[in-house]
Amino acid sequence: MTDRDDTAGAPHAPAKHPGxxxxxxxxxxxxxxxxxxxxxxHVSLCDACRAEVMSFEALGGGLLETMPPAPLARAMxxxxxxxxxxxxxxxxxxxxxxxxxxxxxxxYAGTSSARLRWRAVGGGVMQIILKAEGPGRARLLRIPGxxxxxxxxxxxIELTLVLGGAFHDGTERFARGDMQVAAPAxxxxxxxxxxQPCICLAVTDAPLRFTSLLPRLAQPFLRI
Amino acid sequence: MHLQPSALxxxxxxxxxGMARAVASGCPGASVPLSGRSRNGHDAPMSPEPGDTDWSAxxxxxxEGDRAAFALLYAHFAPRLKSFMLRSGxxxxxxxxxxxxxxxxxxxKAPQFDAARAGASTWIFTIxxxxxxxxxxxxxxxEPEVLDWGPEPEPDPTEALSVQAETDLLHRAxxxxxxxxxxxxxxxxFGEQSHREIAVLTxxxxxxxxxxxxxxxxxxxxxxxxx
Numbered sequence: 001m002t003d004r005d006d007t008a009g010a011p012h013a014p015a016k017h018p019g020x021x022x023x024x025x026x027x028x029x030x031x032x033x034x035x036x037x038x039x040x041x042h043v044s045l046c047d048a049c050r051a052e053v054m055s056f057e058a059l060g061g062g063l064l065e066t067m068p069p070a071p072l073a074r075a076m077x078x079x080x081x082x083x084x085x086x087x088x089x090x091x092x093x094x095x096x097x098x099x100x101x102x103x104x105x106x107x108y109a110g111t112s113s114a115r116l117r118w119r120a121v122g123g124g125v126m127q128i129i130l131k132a133e134g135p136g137r138a139r140l141l142r143i144p145g146x147x148x149x150x151x152x153x154x155x156x157i158e159l160t161l162v163l164g165g166a167f168h169d170g171t172e173r174f175a176r177g178d179m180q181v182a183a184p185a186x187x188x189x190x191x192x193x194x195x196q197p198c199i200c201l202a203v204t205d206a207p208l209r210f211t212s213l214l215p216r217l218a219q220p221f222l223r224i
Numbered sequence: 225m226h227l228q229p230s231a232l233x234x235x236x237x238x239x240x241x242g243m244a245r246a247v248a249s250g251c252p253g254a255s256v257p258l259s260g261r262s263r264n265g266h267d268a269p270m271s272p273e274p275g276d277t278d279w280s281a282x283x284x285x286x287x288e289g290d291r292a293a294f295a296l297l298y299a300h301f302a303p304r305l306k307s308f309m310l311r312s313g314x315x316x317x318x319x320x321x322x323x324x325x326x327x328x329x330x331x332x333k334a335p336q337f338d339a340a341r342a343g344a345s346t347w348i349f350t351i352x353x354x355x356x357x358x359x360x361x362x363x364x365x366x367e368p369e370v371l372d373w374g375p376e377p378e379p380d381p382t383e384a385l386s387v388q389a390e391t392d393l394l395h396r397a398x399x400x401x402x403x404x405x406x407x408x409x410x411x412x413x414f415g416e417q418s419h420r421e422i423a424v425l426t427x428x429x430x431x432x433x434x435x436x437x438x439x440x441x442x443x444x445x446x447x448x449x450x451x
Contacts, residue, residue, distance in 0.1 A: 029353035030415040033361055040366035047445070050368060051437035054342065055430045058391065060353065061346030062398045063413055069303030070310055073320050076298045079291055079331045104366040133361055 016178040017049055018042060018159070020056075027056030034136035037108055038159045038179070038203045044102035045177035098176050099164030099199050108132065109140065118142055130201075138203045143167070145197055149190040158182040158204050160190070165198035167191060279344035280337075280388060287334040294331055301348055302327050308352065312414045322359070326352045340383035340440075343391035383440065390433050397428050 018026075018039055025031045026039040043050045100113045108130040109116060118126035118140075126142040140163075143149055149160075149167055159181055160167075166175040169190045174180055180190070192198035277300070285293035302323050309319035329351050337347055357365045398406070 024412065028413040028415070029357050029365070033363065037366040040368045044369040047438060047441040051434045051441060054437045055434040057350055058343065058346045058394060058433050059409070059428065059430060060413055061343055061349040061391070062394045063410065064304055064308050064349045064352065065345040065395050066398050067304040067307040070307035072302055072306060072323070074324065076295065076302070077324065077328070079294055083332050103369040133363070
């Protein structure tokens with residue numbers, strides 16, 4: 001992983017990846033649903049981060065293994081005679097084409113990439129709000145090429161995952177699979193690349209419990 | 225600090241007959257842990273080193289319906305799962321329920337376990353994590369797209385050995401960790417504080433695990449390209 005700075009964590013995440021802090025929180029299961037969703041979508045498109053999540057799961061396994069045992073109140077139940085049939089983890093149709101939604105996102109959008117029902121929010125920008133329990137708000141955005149990306153708030157860490165097209169933030173180009181992690185203080189003016197629209201998943205607000213009480217401001221432009 | 229009670233003794237197990245046999249015979253490839261370990265291992269000299277029992281092998285036996293192997297896994301993991309849930313903020317009853325539930329899932333899902341992919345404790349941890357999230361949310365945890373781990377129906381034994389070795393190494397490193405660092409990791413995993421701190425922790429052999437998985441993913445991708 002020569003392209004990664006493994007010691008960094010959000011908000012100083014390595015460019016275009018969530019960073020160790022968010023990946024370990026995803027592995028630990030302590031993120032909000034919308035952040036879980038964003039990390040799952042990124043990991044679907046990034047093997048480096050998938051490997052990192054799995055190594056943090058191994059750390060979770062290590063914690064479990066080294067816990068002092070707590071006495072159980074009940075005896076071991078007799079294992080069921082018949083195993084419940086489990087869904088075999090077969091190969092899902094990978095979202096291969098630019099703009100296609102990774103599987104975890106399709107579930108939240110409720111439809112395949114081809115059938116998305118975009119809603120205009122002004123200026124040619126379209127969006128779909130995804131139903132995820134708070135804290136954290138997740139939406140898909142479709143921004144025409146050459147247009148400035150709407151600000152979606154700086155009250156907590158803000159994640160933007162590109163699914164189609166690309167955007168520039170002045171210094172970097174973000175294409176499919178790239179994630180921008182923006183800290184509250186970051187001043188950025190992302191612009192969708194000329195040509196095809198930029199489709200991205202944008203998640204705002206605080207991912208972790210201890211920062212979940214930050215106030216949420218009105219966002220009249222996005223009608224939220 | 226006194227020794228933690230044995231995992232086996234801690235659980236009032238009404239084991240199936242097979243379990244007693246398995247314990248008595250030493251159950252090939254497995255030795256039964258005779259005592260639990262203290263948090264940092266320093267004051268538990270009688271404790272076996274991590275890795276004394278090949279839990280992955282036990283899980284494969286469970287996959288074939290071996291109830292004795294399941295009883296061994298239960299005796300080891302159920303009290304640790306409960307302990308984990310108690311530390312995560314669950315009450316006594318909920319922690320017990322989740323531990324029991326997770327072990328039931330272990331029984332049902334054992335055929336899906338792939339020793340070439342993750343260690344037994346890692347696999348059980350992910351089941352417990354998802355179970356805890358199920359408890360807190362209406363929707364199931366968003367998971368990445370599933371990757372078929374390999375074309376072989378049988379797990380690659382070499383890969384499984386690497387996983388086992390890495391897992392042992394990691395568990396030993398965790399045992400040897402200074403208490404303050406251990407608590408830092410615990411607090412992050414139990415949702416009590418930011419993960420920023422554990423991101424900068426050094427001294428745990430996570431890099432080798434990450435590298436191996438990355439290599440396996442590369443091989444997988446190239447195999448998929450060919451097909």
